[in-house]
Amino acid sequence: FKSASKKCHVFLPHLVASLEVEETYIMIKPDGVQRGLVGEIISRFERKGFQLTGLKLFQCPKELAQEHYKDLQSKPFFPKLVDYITSGPVVCMAWEGVGVVASARKLIGVTNPLNAEPGTIRGDLAVQTGRNVVHGSDSPENGKREIALWFKEGELCEWTPVQEPWLKE
Numbered sequence: 001f002k003s004a005s006k007k008c009h010v011f012l013p014h015l016v017a018s019l020e021v022e023e024t025y026i027m028i029k030p031d032g033v034q035r036g037l038v039g040e041i042i043s044r045f046e047r048k049g050f051q052l053t054g055l056k057l058f059q060c061p062k063e064l065a066q067e068h069y070k071d072l073q074s075k076p077f078f079p080k081l082v083d084y085i086t087s088g089p090v091v092c093m094a095w096e097g098v099g100v101v102a103s104a105r106k107l108i109g110v111t112n113p114l115n116a117e118p119g120t121i122r123g124d125l126a127v128q129t130g131r132n133v134v135h136g137s138d139s140p141e142n143g144k145r146e147i148a149l150w151f152k153e154g155e156l157c158e159w160t161p162v163q164e165p166w167l168k169e
């Protein structure tokens with residue numbers, strides 16, 4: 001049984017809730033900012049119980065967008081994606097918490113907003129893959145990589161939320 005659950009973790013990581021404290025990079029894309037959804041989107045992560053450790057409004061240079069999405073550079077939509085991400089300011093955020101990487105992806109919903117479940121950010125607030133309002137890291141490794149890419153030293157805050165005893169046993 002033990003090895004079966006291990007296998008499950010290997011093949012279906014998105015279905016297995018992590019018990020590790022992780023960090024993830026969440027970004028409200030230019031359409032989310034332009035449409036006035038910043039407060040709504042931040043609220044969803046706050047209300048879930050995750051901890052905000054970095055936050056800034058930022059006009060992304062082309063090179064940074066290319067680096068952030070470098071795994072997709074061979075895709076036909078890559079130039080369009082870079083144009084989209086650099087088309088206006090984004091809100092860069094670092095969030096910390098137990099299992100935050102996969103949980104944030106669940107809160108965000110799948111890539112195509114028309115397939116995203118109601119109740120998710122994309123399911124509730126967007127209609128097109130190329131205008132899907134928010135980004136979330138897809139693994140703890142990418143969470144660390146992306147936070148290091150988007151935030152400079154000194155821009156992140158370590159702090160203890162007063163509500164912690166009411167969130168964790």
Ligand code: ADP
Pocket residue numbers: 072077081110111129130131132134135136138
């Ligand atoms: P996700 O953001 O859900 O992790 P991907 O990593 O596959 O999704 O893609 C990154 C981003 O690239 C998507 O959020 C979306 O903005 C854009 N994208 C993905 N596929 C397409 C597509 N077929 N056409 C246009 N944009 C796309």
